[in-house]
Amino acid sequence: MSKDSTEKRIRINNEELTMELFGNFDKNIKLIENEFNVDIVSREGEIRVLGEKDNVDLSEALIQKLIEIVKKEGHLTSQQIRYAINLIYKGKEDKINDLLDETVCITFSGKTIKPKTLGQKKYINSIKNNDIVFGIGPAGTGKTYLAVAKAVQAFKNKEVDRIILTRPAVEAGEKLGFLPGDLQDKVDPYLRPVYDALFDVFGGEAFLKNRERGLIEIAPLAYMRGRTLDSAFVILDEAQNTTSEQMKMFLTRLGLGSKAIITGDITQIDLPNGKISGLKQVTHILKNVKGIDFVYLNKNDVVRHRLVQSIIEAYEKNQNKTKG
Numbered sequence: 001m002s003k004d005s006t007e008k009r010i011r012i013n014n015e016e017l018t019m020e021l022f023g024n025f026d027k028n029i030k031l032i033e034n035e036f037n038v039d040i041v042s043r044e045g046e047i048r049v050l051g052e053k054d055n056v057d058l059s060e061a062l063i064q065k066l067i068e069i070v071k072k073e074g075h076l077t078s079q080q081i082r083y084a085i086n087l088i089y090k091g092k093e094d095k096i097n098d099l100l101d102e103t104v105c106i107t108f109s110g111k112t113i114k115p116k117t118l119g120q121k122k123y124i125n126s127i128k129n130n131d132i133v134f135g136i137g138p139a140g141t142g143k144t145y146l147a148v149a150k151a152v153q154a155f156k157n158k159e160v161d162r163i164i165l166t167r168p169a170v171e172a173g174e175k176l177g178f179l180p181g182d183l184q185d186k187v188d189p190y191l192r193p194v195y196d197a198l199f200d201v202f203g204g205e206a207f208l209k210n211r212e213r214g215l216i217e218i219a220p221l222a223y224m225r226g227r228t229l230d231s232a233f234v235i236l237d238e239a240q241n242t243t244s245e246q247m248k249m250f251l252t253r254l255g256l257g258s259k260a261i262i263t264g265d266i267t268q269i270d271l272p273n274g275k276i277s278g279l280k281q282v283t284h285i286l287k288n289v290k291g292i293d294f295v296y297l298n299k300n301d302v303v304r305h306r307l308v309q310s311i312i313e314a315y316e317k318n319q320n321k322t323k324g
Contacts, residue, residue, distance in 0.1 A: 008060045010047040065096045072100045105153040108203025119301035130293040135263045137297025143263040148197040151233040160233045165194040167237040168221045230255035239264035239279040247278025
């Protein structure tokens with residue numbers, strides 16, 4: 001050890017916990033070592049961290065928090081480690097515990113759905129406390145999945161009588177007529193993401209049963225016109241592809257005892273040239289209306305493959321460069 005190096009020891013008399021912390025082939029620890037330029041070994045019931053003092057201090061704080069995650073949840077993912085590292089750098093390591101205590105719902109397979117980032121936690125809390133919530137952010141931030149999870153939770157708790165999921169079919173005007181099958185067959189490709197989320201959270205059998213009874217409805221946005229949606233949890237997905245008129249139409253469908261979640265990514269608008277995105281416009285029109293909340297998620301809330309975050313960041317840089 002050089003004179004500028006230091007060592008910290010963390011007592012951990014639990015072999016299973018240590019194995020989960022280190023990960024297969026020590027992949028978790030290697031991630032931490034590379035991030036903070038330290039050496040980490042496990043010997044005689046303790047973890048030893050060696051390196052420059054500041055890096056060792058950060059690594060120790062991180063490992064202590066990761067131990068809490070493993071004790072609470074029984075497992076550890078690379079996404080959790082990367083997000084914890086991000087919070088450690090910002091001096092917000094105390095916020096890591098906030099994510100451990102929040103449970104959205106339990107899926108059919110028994111998996112616990114929890115917010116994985118502070119942005120997702122804010123989104124969940126907003127859904128609890130408001131009747132209309134806009135979840136705006138890039139792909140992979142869990143906007144639709146968490147909204148579906150909250151919808152299923154509300155349905156099971158009998159807070160609403162039905163779940164309605166809808167999204168605009170941008171190409172419908174030109175292409176649906178040429179697709180084979182009945183109308184449901186034609187629109188299903190546009191609604192596949194919400195099907196997948198419902199199947200995962202609800203379970204296939206329960207989903208089909210409740211859909212047959214009309215308690216779960218999945219339909220194109222055009223089907224909402226002229227209706228009043230009472231006692232329903234309504235989710236509008238891919239809202240960046242609504243026109244101004246469609247957004248107003250949808251928002252004015254909401255009836256008594258209902259809640260609406262609108263999700264979208266204003267950087268991925270597929271409308272024809274000259275059409276204004278209803279989602280982009282509504283952020284200005286309704287920003288000060290009580291009972292309506294806007295939650296903006298960003299690249300730090302991405303919970304897909306680690307490269308997705310890097311891809312979003314690269315596109316943001318390119319967009320800013322182009323504007324400049």
